[in-house]
Amino acid sequence: MDFNILVLGSGAATPTFARHCSGQMVNICGSRILVDCGESTQNQLRQYHQKIQSIKTIFISHLHGDHFFGLPGLLSTMHLCGRTEPLTVYTPVGAKAALELLFQVSATNVNYELNIVEIDVDNPTVVHTGKGFTVTAFPLHHSVTTYGYIFREEPPLLNLRHNVRDQYQMTNDDCVRVKNGEDLMLGDGTVIPNSQLTMPRRLARSYAYCCDTSFDESLIPILSGVDLLCLESTFDEAFSAMAEERCHLTASQAATIALRAGVRQLLLTHFSARYREIEPLLGEATAVFPNTICAADGGRYEIPYKYAKN
Numbered sequence: 327m328d329f330n331i332l333v334l335g336s337g338a339a340t341p342t343f344a345r346h347c348s349g350q351m352v353n354i355c356g357s358r359i360l361v362d363c364g365e366s367t368q369n370q371l372r373q374y375h376q377k378i379q380s381i382k383t384i385f386i387s388h389l390h391g392d393h394f395f396g397l398p399g400l401l402s403t404m405h406l407c408g409r410t411e412p413l414t415v416y417t418p419v420g421a422k423a424a425l426e427l428l429f430q431v432s433a434t435n436v437n438y439e440l441n442i443v444e445i446d447v448d449n450p451t452v453v454h455t456g457k458g459f460t461v462t463a464f465p466l467h468h469s470v471t472t473y474g475y476i477f478r479e480e481p482p483l484l485n486l487r488h489n490v491r492d493q494y495q496m497t498n499d500d501c502v503r504v505k506n507g508e509d510l511m512l513g514d515g516t517v518i519p520n521s522q523l524t525m526p527r528r529l530a531r532s533y534a535y536c537c538d539t540s541f542d543e544s545l546i547p548i549l550s551g552v553d554l555l556c557l558e559s560t561f562d563e564a565f566s567a568m569a570e571e572r573c574h575l576t577a578s579q580a581a582t583i584a585l586r587a588g589v590r591q592l593l594l595t596h597f598s599a600r601y602r603e604i605e606p607l608l609g610e611a612t613a614v615f616p617n618t619i620c621a622a623d624g625g626r627y628e629i630p631y632k633y634a635k636n
């Protein structure tokens with residue numbers, strides 16, 4: 327099953343022609359989820375051929391404009407294009423009142439069921455369970471209430487090796503038990519170990535989105551072992567004082583979090599508009615954590631399968 331991220335906007339507060347404000351499509355277990363919705367997100371969805379009506383769930387990290395100001399327009403467009411399917415938006419507290427006021431003063435009504443779920447958690451908490459995956463919200467450290475989100479696949483079932491079903495004349499119940507990790511007992515009492523019946527176990531994959539945040543060691547255990555970690559990287563080390571003052575990360579700090587959390591790959595995003603070229607930020611990060619890549623608008627980032635060592 328595909329698990330990938332399409333970056334719609336990789337810029338920080340001020341959009342440029344090259345980098346729009348924050349927005350991503352997360353494709354997990356057949357679900358298409360929008361994460362953040364900066365002002366140009368609906369145009370970017372069209373630019374990259376994403377069907378807006380197929381989005382059933384949206385997660386907003388925080389209510390700064392570069393992550394939130396595109397949402398009222400997108401919700402309105404969904405209505406104007408005839409949406410009837412329900413939509414659920416997870417967001418920090420405040421979005422509901424803001425949207426109600428905007429809808430009131432602009433005489434906007436939406437003809438579909440719009441569920442705004444305002445998150446209010448102090449610790450990592452599963453806030454959404456989809457088909458085959460969960461989403462955990464946890465607080466980041468920014469100038470307003472901000473949540474990071476971890477998207478985790480549920481542990482996949484084991485796959486049977488070729489021909490074992492016929493070889494051992496397994497019933498459907500046998501197959502279910504073996505796929506769940508049990509050994510197989512034959513009629514004569516012989517036990518066939520599960521490892522002889524199944525392919526190497528595919529492990530559940532995970533993706534974490536953290537934008538915006540300052541450096542905080544408490545994030546490290548929360549992000550431990552994540553497969554793909556998307557961290558903001560607004561500045562380079564030359565602007566470390568500004569990063570601290572504005573509650574953002576430098577590339578080097580982002581890489582330090584990735585290294586200490588033992589993630590598989592780091593994806594940097596949310597670059598300040600002052601950087602026309604981001605190679606210096608990439609260089610700064612790879613010096614600390616080599617498996618780092620930089621997000622580009624329109625870039626798609628796969629989270630490959632991984633298997634247990636039998």
Ligand SMILES: [Zn+2]
Nearest residue numbers: 338339392538
């Ligand atoms: Zn931002």
Ligand SMILES: [Zn+2]
Nearest residue numbers: 388390468538
């Ligand atoms: Zn922010």
